[in-house]
Amino acid sequence: MSHVPAIGAALDNGKSGEPYWKKVFDGFERSKEWIRKAKPDVILLVYNDHAVAFSLDIIPTFALGCAAEFPVADEGWGPRPVPKVIGHPELAAHIAQSVILDEFDLTVVNKMEVDHGLTVPLSLMYGQPKAWPCPVIPLPVNVVVYPPPTANRCYQLGRALRKAIRSYGEDLRVVVFGTGGMSHQLQGPRAGFINSKFDRRFLDRMTKDPKSLTRITHLELLREAGSEGIELVMWLIMRGALDEKVREVHRFYHVPASNTAVGHLILENLK
Amino acid sequence: MRKRNDYDDIPGTTVFDAQRSRQGYHLNMFCMSLMKADNRAQFKAGERAYLDRWPMTEEQKQAVLKRDWNRMISLGGNIYYLAKLFFNDQKSFQYVAAIMTGSTQEEYAAMMLKGGRPPKGNRTLSDWKKKRG
Numbered sequence: 286m287s288h289v290p291a292i293g294a295a296l297d298n299g300k301s302g303e304p305y306w307k308k309v310f311d312g313f314e315r316s317k318e319w320i321r322k323a324k325p326d327v328i329l330l331v332y333n334d335h336a337v338a339f340s341l342d343i344i345p346t347f348a349l350g351c352a353a354e355f356p357v358a359d360e361g362w363g364p365r366p367v368p369k370v371i372g373h374p375e376l377a378a379h380i381a382q383s384v385i386l387d388e389f390d391l392t393v394v395n396k397m398e399v400d401h402g403l404t405v406p407l408s409l410m411y412g413q414p415k416a417w418p419c420p421v422i423p424l425p426v427n428v429v430v431y432p433p434p435t436a437n438r439c440y441q442l443g444r445a446l447r448k449a450i451r452s453y454g455e456d457l458r459v460v461v462f463g464t465g466g467m468s469h470q471l472q473g474p475r476a477g478f479i480n481s482k483f484d485r486r487f488l489d490r491m492t493k494d495p496k497s498l499t500r501i502t503h504l505e506l507l508r509e510a511g512s513e514g515i516e517l518v519m520w521l522i523m524r525g526a527l528d529e530k531v532r533e534v535h536r537f538y539h540v541p542a543s544n545t546a547v548g549h550l551i552l553e554n555l556k
Numbered sequence: 557m558r559k560r561n562d563y564d565d566i567p568g569t570t571v572f573d574a575q576r577s578r579q580g581y582h583l584n585m586f587c588m589s590l591m592k593a594d595n596r597a598q599f600k601a602g603e604r605a606y607l608d609r610w611p612m613t614e615e616q617k618q619a620v621l622k623r624d625w626n627r628m629i630s631l632g633g634n635i636y637y638l639a640k641l642f643f644n645d646q647k648s649f650q651y652v653a654a655i656m657t658g659s660t661q662e663e664y665a666a667m668m669l670k671g672g673r674p675p676k677g678n679r680t681l682s683d684w685k686k687k688r689g
Contacts, residue, residue: 291649336636340588341581361591361643429636431563431573470673472635473626475568476653477664479672504562508679512569513635541668544649 286549288332288405288464289542293365296408309547312537313409319534319551320410325460327373328421329380329446330403331522332464333428335360337400345392346434347442349384350399350423351377358398367404367413373420376453380422383449389442399423406464409549428465428516436506437499439518443525450526463523467538469545470511478511479546485538487517491550492533495524513545528554567684568657572634580632583620586610587637590644599644625656 295306337358339345355370381393403423411418424446427433434442443461450459467487470478487510490498498521506515534551541547563571570576577584586607589595599606607617619627620641628638642652654664657673667673677683 336584336588336634336640337591341577341584341637359591361596361640429572429634430577431571468672470569471649471653472629472656473568473570474657475566475673475678476657477667477673478675478678479668480675481671483675507563507569507571508566509675512566512571540671544653544668544672546672 287547288402289545290401291543293401293405309542315535326457327459330462331424331519332402334425338397346427347391348394348425349381349391350394352395355399358400368416371420377422379453380449384445387445389445426519436501436518436521439521440499440525443522447526461523461526463520465516465519467546467548468510468514471513483509484546567681570629576632582610582612583616583633584637587640590640
């Protein structure tokens, strides 16, 4: 699902009922109902940081937030008025140990602020609660400095995450959020690029043929989904964490939210 | 020397790769410094003096002073970092996107409402040559 900062601003400033934004928020009504019923014990949230917690000083390709809590960052206009994010350090530590031994050398982060990339998807799913209903483990992925990890690498990390979660001592209901995208370009004379045909096909393949998406190249993503649309690789981490065969519970696609095509899928394992 | 990359064939697009990240390091870190209120106040008090504290090239400093967004990008700026500068100016992504594409904000917003810039005719450098030729 998308994380456009203006979506957060629309909600925070009471503009979610305006016709322009209502079209976006309406697409998540069913999702809110779904997650209320699904009642996850933990959310593993795959997202990208936008030059907030990480800068050009340190650029982890994959990182895992293992802290007990994650303050909401001030991105330059004051922190978003949303609850702080509570982590799940025990499960996060278990995941880190499991996936590193599985040859995914991610960076363990024990102190980190989280930006709109993480909080906007939570707002879309939960609205404006006093506290987020469950702990969240942030998994930031570098998609700002080229090259981001490949689509295949992301999918394989998803497989390793699934194995890690399954081997945890406690039986927890974990929902994985894959965020970002869909097609958009924020920079240069080609800014405003949107490719709905590509996006819709991407959604179809996410549900029915995820393996074909692991062969998608960075060049194709840049050309067909826009320079910032390359962040779609993050969806593959979520997809890899699921079974190969899944049920598509909900789909929503809308253009535009500011400069971006908003796409949203809810997928469930069959059993 | 910059090696030619496959993505150099995408028109109107500057991929923020490792070379550009190196070239734009101080420019981008200057932008990031504006996330702190203290720094914003100092920048406001004297943009040139504040910029002179950063080991940026003169070209980069001029591009910042002129708010020449495409130029900043060509000198190693990244849009997520430049966002700290235009947020400081109380400008939005759409405002800056309109400038970068050479359109008014109204034209740009209207294009987005109609579904955005289409892929047809916008995939390769030769697409753009044909259009302008």
